[in-house]
Amino acid sequence: MRKQALKRTNIGVSDSVVAYMVKIDWTTAPVVKVDIRKEFKLTLHRVSVLRHEYHILDEMHATVKPGQTLYFAKSDGLDGYYYMTSEDGCTCKAGRFKMPCHHIEMIIDHIDPTVYADVA
Ligand SMILES: [Zn+2]
Numbered sequence: 001m002r003k004q005a006l007k008r009t010n011i012g013v014s015d016s017v018v019a020y021m022v023k024i025d026w027t028t029a030p031v032v033k034v035d036i037r038k039e040f041k042l043t044l045h046r047v048s049v050l051r052h053e054y055h056i057l058d059e060m061h062a063t064v065k066p067g068q069t070l071y072f073a074k075s076d077g078l079d080g081y082y083y084m085t086s087e088d089g090c091t092c093k094a095g096r097f098k099m100p101c102h103h104i105e106m107i108i109d110h111i112d113p114t115v116y117a118d119v120a
Helices: 102-109
Strands: 018-023 031-036 040-050 053-064 069-074 081-086 116-119
Touching: 031 102, 040 081, 069 102, 081 102
Parallel strands: 031 116
Antiparallel strands: 018 040, 018 081, 031 069, 040 053, 069 081
């Protein structure tokens, strides 16, 4: 993560209200497990979350390597969007700052997945 302590690009949104979310439209399961078989580009949406209002700001891409297992936890407030979560962290507002969040508990509770997907 880049450090921008002194100079921060002001786009009108404080970084502390931003979460990274992934759109998943093929299921509504609370937790999704995906085994990565083939390298692919994951699209993450940068979303500002303020008092249950969600605004999609922009998107970025992350390369996912084969052999990884990704878990996604469903957003409470934005239909069709999920946080990328693991036992060590989460891309929600709280999780990004290493604060406890219920998504990590969801993942641990569902480590035996309810939905299993082969991507690519
Ligand atoms: Zn979270």
